[in-house]
Structures are given as structure tokens and as C-alpha cells.
Amino acid sequence: MHSLKLLRVTEKIMNYLNEQAEVEHTQTIEEVLPLLESVAALFPNWVSIICPVHHSGIRFVSSNCNNVFGYDAAYMKEHISLQKFFSMIHPGDGEDLHACYTFLDEILQHQLPEEQTKIRVVFQYRFLQKSGRYIILQDEKGILRLPENKNIYYTIFRDISEDSSFSGVQVTIYKQEEGLTKIAEYKPSAAKSKLSKREKDIVSLIRHGLTNKEIAYRLNISHNTSRNIRSKLFEKFSVNNVVELLNVAV
Structure with a gap:
């Protein structure tokens, strides 16, 4: 099942980043939660989630998640595990998304540990909303660096169905330096x-x-x-x- 494959490769990436950055900072995350909620209030169509793999002690989903997924935050935190989330991805997108995660893993292996916090990753794939229809989901992952070299791993989701048509699963990798620079892009369907x-x-x-x-x-x-x-x-x-x-x- 593609959801299990995605779960394994996601955990591999997260474990790699954990080993490099030696992240462990539950208290720091709690201090940032109000900030994430304020972002959700300013941008109601952008849903923030703190990575449940890196930060297993805290489940945070911004209160506006109904705008994208159709579920309220309490339901998402209680019932939508990472494996469940992957199972809601369009069946035709699972294999290509797995290939995108593998591609990302290869890119990360060539980044120095101190460069990790500069990386931002944007996926696009189809996701099953509560309404029963598939939306085009933009899934952006990044690392928020705080004082004392403590990191918060987050994801921001957005439904881009009305802004663009689906042309296949893809991943785009950026690095924040002077500005945001695209360093790699991969679209498995192009190879097929x-x-x-x-x-x-x-x-x-x-x-x-x-x-x-x-x-x-x-x-x-x-x-x-x-x-x-x-x-x-x-x-x-x-x-x-x-x-x-x-x-x-x-």
C-alpha cells in the first residue's frame, strides 16, 4: 500500500534531519503555537501543522484546517494519523509521491547539517477532502530555526484547485539564502x-x-x-x- 511506503520514506527523511540537527525542544514549540495561530488568522486558506514525527509530544493543527481538509482541528489531531493521511492521497498519485520523497532524500543527503534549516520543500498531489472530492494539495515543508539552535519542523497546506489544473505529482526544493532559490525539481510523470x-x-x-x-x-x-x-x-x-x-x- 502506497501509504505505508510513504510513511517509511517520510520517517527516513525526518530521522536523518533529527540526527543532523539533534532536535528535542517541546517547550520551545509550545511558545510558538500562538504565532502559528495568528498566521492562520491572517491567511485563512493556509493550514499549519507541526510535524508529528519530529515533535511526537505535541499535536498541533491550526484551527482553520476545515478550510482545506473539511475536518476541524480536533478531529484531525485525534483521528488523522500520518499513515491515515497518506491513505487519503489519490491512489494514482501514491507511487509518484513516493518517488518524490526518495528524490528529496537524495538531495538532503548532500546538504551540510548547518544548511538543513535553509531548505524548503513544496509537494503537489491530489488529496481526498471530507466532501469526497479530490483537491490539488500544495504541501510545503520547512524548518523554523529558533535561538539556541532549536528547530521547529512544520508543514503548510493549501488547496490550489482553483488556481491551477493538476499536471502530475511534483516536488520543488528551495534554499533560503539571499533570497529563495530553487535548487531542484522533480516530476515523475515527465519520465513516464x-x-x-x-x-x-x-x-x-x-x-x-x-x-x-x-x-x-x-x-x-x-x-x-x-x-x-x-x-x-x-x-x-x-x-x-x-x-x-x-x-x-x-
């Missing part, structure tokens, strides 16, 4: 997006609005062949409709 000539022809005709019957006629193939190739494209890119297919394949 090589299309055969026939697939390219069909995608192009779909983009121009042709029906399945019209595509078959234009390419001089049977209606069934056209339909089967189209179905395989949906399966190949883990999408459910033409709009999603064009976003990923074109």
Missing part, C-alpha cells in the same frame, strides 16, 4: 510521458476537440482501437477525464 506516435496523434486530436469516432476516421483505425488507446492513456497517467489527460500529457 513518452508517447508513441499513435498516442501523440490521438492526444493532439483530443486537444482539438475531436470525438472518438472522428479520431478513428481521421487516423484510419477502428473505433475500438481508438477507444482502447484512449483508455490506456487514462490508465498510463492515472487520470479520469480528458481535461486531466491534456494537462499531464501535452
Whole structure:
């Protein structure tokens, strides 16, 4: 199950960061909670969560989480474990998200310990909201450095469904120095997006609005062949409709 794979690779990353930074600061986190809530009040569509792996003694979810996930903060803290969270990711995105975490792990292994707090990571994937619909979730992870070399590991979530169309799972890695600089980006579907000539022809005709019957006629193939190739494209890119297919394949 992809949720278990994601859980293992996430723990691996967090354990690595823990070993490098030697983090242990529950009291410091408690002092920061009011600040995180004030951020939630100013930006109601951004939900803050403190990493439950690094900071097992405290479960913090900002009170505005209903705006993104559809659940209130109390329910999220009580019932949505990390493994449960991963199980709510779109089934078609699990493998690619696991690949993104593995990619991130490789990047982190080449960062010096003192550089860890400068790293910010942004994932995009589809997530099952309480309403039963999948949203495009932006999942940004970072480290807040406090005095005495104490760190807070946090995640900020945002529903970006209305701002962008889904074009595949991806991770973008930034480093904060003079400004925020992108140092790496990975989109697993790009590696899988090589299309055969026939697939390219069909995608192009779909983009121009042709029906399945019209595509078959234009390419001089049977209606069934056209339909089967189209179905395989949906399966190949883990999408459910033409709009999603064009976003990923074109």
C-alpha cells in the first residue's frame, strides 16, 4: 500500500534531519503555537501543522484546517494519523509521491547539517477532502530555526484547485539564502510521458476537440482501437477525464 511506503520514506527523511540537527525542544514549540495561530488568522486558506514525527509530544493543527481538509482541528489531531493521511492521497498519485520523497532524500543527503534549516520543500498531489472530492494539495515543508539552535519542523497546506489544473505529482526544493532559490525539481510523470506516435496523434486530436469516432476516421483505425488507446492513456497517467489527460500529457 502506497501509504505505508510513504510513511517509511517520510520517517527516513525526518530521522536523518533529527540526527543532523539533534532536535528535542517541546517547550520551545509550545511558545510558538500562538504565532502559528495568528498566521492562520491572517491567511485563512493556509493550514499549519507541526510535524508529528519530529515533535511526537505535541499535536498541533491550526484551527482553520476545515478550510482545506473539511475536518476541524480536533478531529484531525485525534483521528488523522500520518499513515491515515497518506491513505487519503489519490491512489494514482501514491507511487509518484513516493518517488518524490526518495528524490528529496537524495538531495538532503548532500546538504551540510548547518544548511538543513535553509531548505524548503513544496509537494503537489491530489488529496481526498471530507466532501469526497479530490483537491490539488500544495504541501510545503520547512524548518523554523529558533535561538539556541532549536528547530521547529512544520508543514503548510493549501488547496490550489482553483488556481491551477493538476499536471502530475511534483516536488520543488528551495534554499533560503539571499533570497529563495530553487535548487531542484522533480516530476515523475515527465519520465513516464513518452508517447508513441499513435498516442501523440490521438492526444493532439483530443486537444482539438475531436470525438472518438472522428479520431478513428481521421487516423484510419477502428473505433475500438481508438477507444482502447484512449483508455490506456487514462490508465498510463492515472487520470479520469480528458481535461486531466491534456494537462499531464501535452
